[in-house]
Amino acid sequence: MAEYESSIQHQHHSKETAFQALNTIIQLHFEKKRAIDLQKKELYKLFQIFFIFLALAHPPASNAAPDTYFGKFKRNWALHFGFLILIYAFMISSSVVLLCF
8 A cells, every 4th residue: 555655646746847847848938939039129129220220321312323224224124024924935835735745
């Protein structure tokens, strides 16, 4: 009978120890999560300050782009759009070949 009571008592202590360990792990997890959330908030504030600084230091209307820039932009845009049309045409033709033959 003494062995049975000792076994029950040992199981009770094991469960209690496991429960305490689990609670400690959960508590440490949430403490770490809170610390990470605080770091994220601080980083977000620093990003906001940085972007406000950029907006104030480099106003967009102060440096107007030259006309040659717009010409290059139009030419690059046309090349990219043509490339996309070429890829789309190749995709359609390869799909037709694969599905029909």
